[in-house]
Amino acid sequence: MKQGFAPSSGLIMRTATVVILPLQLLFSVFLLLRGHNEPGGGFIGGLVAAGAFSLYLIVFGAKASRRLLKVDPKDILAWGLIFGLIATLPALLFGQSFFTAQWLSLDLFGTTIKLSTVLVFDIGVYLAVIGTITTMFFALSERLIGSQ
Amino acid sequence: MNNLVFLPILIPLLAGAITLALWRSSKWQKRVSVFATLLYLTASATLAWQVSQQGYIVLQVGGWQAPFGISLVADYLASIMVVVTGIVAFTAVLYSLVTTPNTHIKFGYFPLLHILLAGVSGAFLTGDLFNLFVWFEVMLLASFGLLTLGGERAQMEGAIKYVTINLFSSALFLSAIGILYGTVGTLNMADLAVKLQDVEQQGLLNAIALMFMVSFSIKAGAFPFFFWLPASYHTPIIAVSAVFAGLLTKVGVYALYRVFGLIFIGDINFTHQILLWMGVFTMLSGVLGAASQFEIRRILSFHIISQIGYMILALAIFTPLAIAGGVFYLFHHIIVKTNLFLISGMTHLLQNTYQLKSMGGLYRERPFLAALFLIPAMSLAGLPPLSGFFAKYLVIEAGIVSQQWLATGVALFVGLLTLYSMIKIWAEAFWKAKPETLSETVKLPLWGVVPIALMAIMTLIIGFAAEPFILLSQATAEQLLNPQSYINAVLGGQP
Numbered sequence: 351m352k353q354g355f356a357p358s359s360g361l362i363m364r365t366a367t368v369v370i371l372p373l374q375l376l377f378s379v380f381l382l383l384r385g386h387n388e389p390g391g392g393f394i395g396g397l398v399a400a401g402a403f404s405l406y407l408i409v410f411g412a413k414a415s416r417r418l419l420k421v422d423p424k425d426i427l428a429w430g431l432i433f434g435l436i437a438t439l440p441a442l443l444f445g446q447s448f449f450t451a452q453w454l455s456l457d458l459f460g461t462t463i464k465l466s467t468v469l470v471f472d473i474g475v476y477l478a479v480i481g482t483i484t485t486m487f488f489a490l491s492e493r494l495i496g497s498q
Numbered sequence: 499m500n501n502l503v504f505l506p507i508l509i510p511l512l513a514g515a516i517t518l519a520l521w522r523s524s525k526w527q528k529r530v531s532v533f534a535t536l537l538y539l540t541a542s543a544t545l546a547w548q549v550s551q552q553g554y555i556v557l558q559v560g561g562w563q564a565p566f567g568i569s570l571v572a573d574y575l576a577s578i579m580v581v582v583t584g585i586v587a588f589t590a591v592l593y594s595l596v597t598t599p600n601t602h603i604k605f606g607y608f609p610l611l612h613i614l615l616a617g618v619s620g621a622f623l624t625g626d627l628f629n630l631f632v633w634f635e636v637m638l639l640a641s642f643g644l645l646t647l648g649g650e651r652a653q654m655e656g657a658i659k660y661v662t663i664n665l666f667s668s669a670l671f672l673s674a675i676g677i678l679y680g681t682v683g684t685l686n687m688a689d690l691a692v693k694l695q696d697v698e699q700q701g702l703l704n705a706i707a708l709m710f711m712v713s714f715s716i717k718a719g720a721f722p723f724f725f726w727l728p729a730s731y732h733t734p735i736i737a738v739s740a741v742f743a744g745l746l747t748k749v750g751v752y753a754l755y756r757v758f759g760l761i762f763i764g765d766i767n768f769t770h771q772i773l774l775w776m777g778v779f780t781m782l783s784g785v786l787g788a789a790s791q792f793e794i795r796r797i798l799s800f801h802i803i804s805q806i807g808y809m810i811l812a813l814a815i816f817t818p819l820a821i822a823g824g825v826f827y828l829f830h831h832i833i834v835k836t837n838l839f840l841i842s843g844m845t846h847l848l849q850n851t852y853q854l855k856s857m858g859g860l861y862r863e864r865p866f867l868a869a870l871f872l873i874p875a876m877s878l879a880g881l882p883p884l885s886g887f888f889a890k891y892l893v894i895e896a897g898i899v900s901q902q903w904l905a906t907g908v909a910l911f912v913g914l915l916t917l918y919s920m921i922k923i924w925a926e927a928f929w930k931a932k933p934e935t936l937s938e939t940v941k942l943p944l945w946g947v948v949p950i951a952l953m954a955i956m957t958l959i960i961g962f963a964a965e966p967f968i969l970l971s972q973a974t975a976e977q978l979l980n981p982q983s984y985i986n987a988v989l990g991g992q993p
Contacts, residue, residue, distance in 0.1 A: 424518065424521050425519060425521075427518065428515055428516075428518035428519035428521070429519060431511075431514070431515035431518065432512070432515045432516065432519065435508065435511055435512050435515060438504075438508070441561075442501060446561055447500065447501065447557055447558055447559055447560060447561045448501055448504040448508070448557070448559060448560070449559050449560035449561075450560050450561040451560070
């Protein structure tokens with residue numbers, strides 16, 4: 351139990367993490383939006399983002415990660431679920447079946463932007479995955495350090 | 499309004515997410531839970547009312563037509579099960595208000611309970627085999643969580659058995675789904691019922707059918723796969739035990755009814771003969787196991803098994819009368835068994851033990867609670883005019899009519915032994931003098947007794963006004979034995 355998820359003090363790791371974290375988060379959002387038409391999506395994007403936070407957790411420890419995240423991971427999980435479920439509802443306004451995707455096309459600056467309930471659902475999945483993984487990692491690391 | 503079918507799934511899912519978001523305040527979690535289960539009960543009752551008007555309510559989720567999309571189908575059987583689930587959920591949440599320790603609530607008791615409900619109602623309402631698998635998994639994951647909340651040694655031991663055997667069952671279920679899909683190329687239940695009529699290799703179908711049978715029997719706790727149940731059901735807190743005892747095994751039975759009443763009916767002499775023997779041995783082994791136990795919750799757990807046997811027996815006989823008996827048995831048993839577990843929680847509160855040997859004197863001390871125990875206990879044993887009598891009567895009459903003498907004889911004998919077990923609890927815990935070692939009793943919490951009383955009243959209603967319930971069961975049986983109407987409802991009258 352001595353090792354656990356105790357903060358690692360390697361200079362290379364610390365420097366690299368600070369650089370990689372924002373890049374990885376950006377990449378996760380890219381994956382989330384890309385999933386609209388191509389491989390990607392909320393689940394894989396959420397995993398990448400959770401990976402970024404897990405790296406930070408391993409290097410700087412649970413306390414620093416909680417400061418970085420600002421909100422409790424359980425809240426992220428809960429709101430992800432709520433988002434995902436809300437996405438099933440707009441179809442009701444138009445008298446269609448639950449889960450029927452609703453689309454909204456916007457013309458902005460010469461390009462067409464398509465917004466849909468599918469995207470809301472995907473964002474919900476994204477948040478739920480981040481919330482689940484970070485909740486687990488936080489719980490594990492805090493318990494291991496607590497037992498030292 | 500077809501979207502009504504989705505509400506019994508959506509409400510508990512949303513409630514699960516909201517109670518999770520409220521994890522800081524157990525007070526608000528409780529409020530939301532009571533409100534959500536009440537809403538669930540209302541929605542499911544409305545659904546049942548609509549079903550009784552229209553026969554079937556079908557929703558093609560996302561607007562994708564069957565057999566390509568996922569269909570949600572509410573027929574009599576499904577909507578009855580959802581209503582009973584609502585009753586159990588509401589009473590269990592009321593009971594949890596005062597009996598659930600704060601540590602459990604802190605670690606997500608209410609969110610897990612709601613997700614479990616979503617899984618159960620999803621399994622009842624889906625019309626797609628793979629979707630059924632998904633709901634089974636939702637239900638199982640939530641139940642793993644609920645089973646281990648508290649983290650005591652006995653819980654871990656029970657949970658390991660529970661998890662291992664259920665994962666095995668899921669793997670088997672998934673393999674069967676894969677082979678079935680490879681054979682006929684569809685998983686929509688209605689479409690399956692159509693396409694399996696034309697499959698020529700009956701041997702292959704029988705093999706797939708057996709895989710489904712084993713998988714569902716494990717979940718239902720049928721012979722010879724029941725051993726995980728008495729090993730795990732008595733370990734969590736009582737409200738969880740009660741919900742598990744009432745609902746989870748019945749989802750397995752429901753799946754058996756669905757799959758062997760609609761899909762695999764091509765070779766009844768083979769499949770339903772096996773079910774018959776399974777039912778007989780399930781009844782026997784459950785009741786004999788109970789007779790040897792002296793711990794209330796373990797006795798009750800073993801009785802779940804023996805009662806499951808009656809339901810499987812009813813399915814195996816496969817006449818309208820038998821199926822009606824089986825359906826009656828399903829909803830009667832869910833209410834009675836949940837109630838018995840809740841009562842065992844109250845007696846534990848009074849005497850601080852579940853061991854019959856060290857209990858006693860409850861009748862003199864708490865005559866009201868004793869009466870409340872007597873109603874479901876005697877109903878379980880099948881004493882007229884309580885609900886269990888009619889359930890057993892229908893099944894046994896069906897057995898006599900179709901000349902299954904041995905099975906009928908066993909069913910009667912098992913009824914007698916059930917009475918023995920219930921009288922054992924009565925004599926030991928309620929009737930005999932109070933052991934001197936027991937200290938002064940505590941006051942029973944109001945919200946612990948109200949759910950028990952509600953369910954006891956329901957048992958009385960089902961017993962004393964049995965006729966509408968029997969008519970309902972007969973209508974359900976008729977609908978279940980007429981797959982063509984189900985197929986037409988889901989596939990829209992296409993051949």
